[in-house]
Amino acid sequence: xxxxxxxxxxxxxxxxxxxxxxxxxxxxxxxxxxxxxxxxxxxxxxxxxxxxxxxxxxxxxxxxxxxxxxxxxxxxxxxxxxxxxxxxxxxxxxxxxxxxxxxxxxxxxxxxxxx
Amino acid sequence: xxxxxxxxxxxxxxxxxxxxxxxxxxxxxxxxxxxxxxxxxxxxxxxxxxxxxxxxxxxxxxxxxxxxxxxxxxxxxxxxxxxxxxxxxxxxxxxxxxxxxxxxxxxxxxxx
Numbered sequence: 001x002x003x004x005x006x007x008x009x010x011x012x013x014x015x016x017x018x019x020x021x022x023x024x025x026x027x028x029x030x031x032x033x034x035x036x037x038x039x040x041x042x043x044x045x046x047x048x049x050x051x052x053x054x055x056x057x058x059x060x061x062x063x064x065x066x067x068x069x070x071x072x073x074x075x076x077x078x079x080x081x082x083x084x085x086x087x088x089x090x091x092x093x094x095x096x097x098x099x100x101x102x103x104x105x106x107x108x109x110x111x112x113x114x115x
Numbered sequence: 116x117x118x119x120x121x122x123x124x125x126x127x128x129x130x131x132x133x134x135x136x137x138x139x140x141x142x143x144x145x146x147x148x149x150x151x152x153x154x155x156x157x158x159x160x161x162x163x164x165x166x167x168x169x170x171x172x173x174x175x176x177x178x179x180x181x182x183x184x185x186x187x188x189x190x191x192x193x194x195x196x197x198x199x200x201x202x203x204x205x206x207x208x209x210x211x212x213x214x215x216x217x218x219x220x221x222x223x224x225x226x227x
Binding site for chain 1: 160211212218
């Protein structure tokens with residue numbers, strides 16, 4: 001149980017285009033979903049926290065107009081990278097959390113490359 | 116500031132050894148602490164979750180301990196195997212439903 005999927009696993013896009021990444025909790029309802037970014041050889045950096053039906057809460061320094069997050073249902077959250085630039089190239093990971101004991105389950109990640 | 120530190124950053128051991136990975140946190144008022152494993156280019160796999168009221172959790176060859184007073188957690192891996200090679204991350208949480216604060220990870224290599 002507690003499986004989280006992400007789609008796509010890899011995406012290459014041209015500079016200036018937008019890319020959408022989906023995160024789904026497959027066998028539980030996620031009241032909260034989190035989006036992380038990870039650079040090579042570094043730990044995870046939290047970008048934003050989203051609760052179903054509410055606006056996402058962004059961490060300091062993360063541009064909310066560039067990284068659009070939608071959490072329309074208890075099993076789906078999406079991250080859209082708008083007007084992508086090469087510096088947005090990174091590994092993006094989502095996690096989903098159900099109510100108590102508030103354990104987070106992580107997706108397999110999406111490798112974004114902007115050319 | 117709430118921070119999590121993991122030492123060492125990298126560790127290489129021969130197969131069969133028992134080993135301990137260390138995690139320390141600056142704020143002892145944690146809600147719970149999680150240990151994760153990450154394989155290269157992959158997401159995180161949750162290994163163990165310890166609630167603030169617990170002192171340890173066990174799963175197979177893994178045992179995680181929690182000492183809030185000293186701000187430390189350890190992950191003990193018994194009889195290590197090459198398949199245990201991965202990066203191990205610990206993360207603390209300070210309220211229910213709150214965000215995880217991650218350490219930088221320990222990259223473990225188990226040599227056959």
